[in-house]
Amino acid sequence: MDVRKFSIPEIIFGRGGLRYAGLCARRLGAEKVFLVSDPGVEKAGWVERLMSVLAGEKLNWVYFCNVVSNPRDYQVEAGADLYKLQGADVVIALGGGSPMDAAKGIALLASNGGLITDYEGANRIHRPLPPMLFIPTTAGSGSDVSQFCIITDMKRRVKMSIISRTLVPNISIIDPLILETKTENLIIASAVDALCHAIESYISKIASPFTESQSLKAIDLIVKNLKPAVENRSLENLEQLSIASTAAGMAFSNASLGMAHALAHSLGGIFDTLHGMVHPVLLPSVMRYNYRSCPEKTAVIGRILLGGRRRSEKSTAMAGIVRLEEFLHSFNVSVRLRDIVQNREMLPVLSRIAENDVCLLTNPRPVTWEDFLNVCREAW
Amino acid sequence: MDVRKFSIPEIIFGRGGLRYAGLCARRLGAEKVFLVSDPGVEKAGWVERLMSVLAGEKLNWVYFCNVVSNPRDYQVEAGADLYKLQGADVVIALGGGSPMDAAKGIALLASNGGLITDYEGANRIHRPLPPMLFIPTTAGSGSDVSQFCIITDMKRRVKMSIISRTLVPNISIIDPLILETKTENLIIASAVDALCHAIESYISKIASPFTESQSLKAIDLIVKNLKPAVENRSLENLEQLSIASTAAGMAFSNASLGMAHALAHSLGGIFDTLHGMVHPVLLPSVMRYNYRSCPEKTAVIGRILLGGRRRSEKSTAMAGIVRLEEFLHSFNVSVRLRDIVQNREMLPVLSRIAENDVCLLTNPRPVTWEDFLNVCREAW
Secondary structure (H helix, E strand, C coil): CCCEEECCCEEEECCCHHHHHHHHHHHCCCCEEEEECCHHHHHCCHHHHHHHHHHHCCCEEEEECCCCCCCEHHHHHHHHHHHHHHCCCEEEEEECHHHHHHHHHHHHHHHHCCCHHHHCEECCCCCCCCCEEEEECCCCCCCCCCCEEEEEECCCCEEEEEECHHHCCCEEEECHHHHHHCCHHHHHHHHHHHHHHHHHHHCCCCCCHHHHHHHHHHHHHHHHHHHHHHHHCCHHHHHHHHHHHHHHHHHHHHHCCCHHHHHHHHHHHHHCCCHHHHHHHHHHHHHHHHHHHCHHHHHHHHHHHHCCCCCCHHHHHHHHHHHHHHHHHCCCCCCCHHHCCCCHHHHHHHHHHHHCCHHHHHCCCCCCHHHHHHHHHHHC | CCCEEECCCEEEECCCHHHHHHHHHHHCCCCEEEEECCHHHHHCCHHHHHHHHHHHCCCEEEEECCCCCCCEHHHHHHHHHHHHHHCCCEEEEEECHHHHHHHHHHHHHHHHCCCHHHHCEECCCCCCCCCEEEEECCCCCCCCCCCEEEEEECCCCEEEEEECHHHCCCEEEECHHHHHHCCHHHHHHHHHHHHHHHHHHHCCCCCCHHHHHHHHHHHHHHHHHHHHHHHHCCHHHHHHHHHHHHHHHHHHHHHCCCHHHHHHHHHHHHHCCCHHHCHHHHHHHHHHHHHHHCHHHHHHHHHHHHCCCCCCHHHHHHHHHHHHHHHHHCCCCCCCHHHCCCCHHHHHHHHHHHHCCHHHHHCCCCCCHHHHHHHHHHHC
């Protein structure tokens, strides 16, 4: 095997783990925390709960919640200005992928200066970031364990991928109790995003035995637990989705992603689509496109989805993709691209932007913008 | 699930990974490296190779190789004195479990002062250690990914377990090419140690989904690859053993161990036994003792060892233990305790010492010293 890297934060996982946030912040040297969240998480009462934990450790904090879904360059810049003005020393994020990615962008600009666009791509961060403690409130983005940070450049309408080992938080506290206040829509969108992380990282060109086992575990857990989690809201199922999301996060952070995420970023930049809701539309078509470059691995995924083999490797792989489609379509989500993109004439623009996404570097099969266009037409 | 922690170093895995040692040391802030190894590794040429990599980065170093198997308190103290005298700033260990554990002890005393016995047990280290970069030369101990450090207190003849999150190295470089120069005996002893790590961490009272998947992966890989690795020395099999050892290390570092390791430490302290060679003698008896507290998990292990289920869970578990015995005995190793302990009258002393080992806290079934004595008699 060629040389591969595997890097994750210290993980604290389990029901009620939130109560350790103050101690963990102290351990990272905090006196004045920069706390990033969003209005939805605040409304559910979790920000207040976290603040009482921080107060219990006699910590001060600055609260920042000007973050939207698909967080924007100017929000990150405003956050970094506030961080510096207030002399904060540790960044805590409490939220889904958007507040967590915004918090990474803030930590980056506050310590490395410049503009967020300066860091687009892989390995362009050269100075250390302030310590980061992340507490995810959804089971999907994996930002709390990953070296990825996705911020929208509003001028170009491009969701930029910023990838660096220094973007892995120091500590991730994953408390499944927080999931109990989520909407059905958010549970689905998050889990489907995690499923796409798992599948794309598994077939990635730089997958390793350390990421592959995490990817497969995540696929298995999501397929088994998403439906009952949505229907019954049982803590047991939600907890399993948290485990899956964390495992998928470990995998994609180190093996990166592929074609589906490149296109999802392109769509999110232009149409501000909720990220997780793009995958039911695209993932099956992308898997069919990639099949010829990773037939064995597509069959392994098929075996998990089907709960067993079919006659041949190929029929297992293909039946698996069909089963994935059925699984995704069994939820109340858009399943055709036309439901997300109103104007078919935008497809070439979307494809051109996707072609430049850094996630494409690890896709198992080479992709041109015309290939993207064909996949979009298939999914239309 | 109750709150569980999962913490591992940054891992760089793959053939030729050793060449990144200089860059990694630089990244940890090194100017003058404290390099710990042992005469065997030196003789195989790896110390010289590492030194040329460090020289390529214009790094200085102090070399320390006064380390024996089951490293001793006075060796660690001498190393720490030299570290301070020379003003070193980063610790690099190149070796099996003994040089790596010695390097941890040196880093600990150099930064926290006092005697190594002050830190025996769990979570007794309060100040940060110097950065540590570890390069394992065997596939077994897992010290390069773990928070364990085992040092012998020569006055009491006790192998002390020192366990702390701060003992997890910053970076672990795992290069399977290094395994090609190992003796057959060392390959077996290391792999059997990793197998015991995997089994004991899997049935540990604080196992989590993050450790369990690593434990099972390690068991599977060792059972499939140890025999061909010993017979053919193929790099492919040795590499799989490296993956297994790393996975088992991630698991036991975070889920801890149990009865077999408590007794192995007791034996190693008194008789200076090569650690890995104790497990073929003890592990099957320990698994039979623990069975009633973890029947399902013993059956899961059985399914991997047998390659399938038997009629019932119980028969799968029991047949699995028999298969494990056959597997261990198929190598040229001692299989009875009398081959290691010459004097049967020592068994009560061994049992009394094992009863106080910190590894026992996570054993699935409670253990008294009389239980140890019974297991020793069964294995006699």
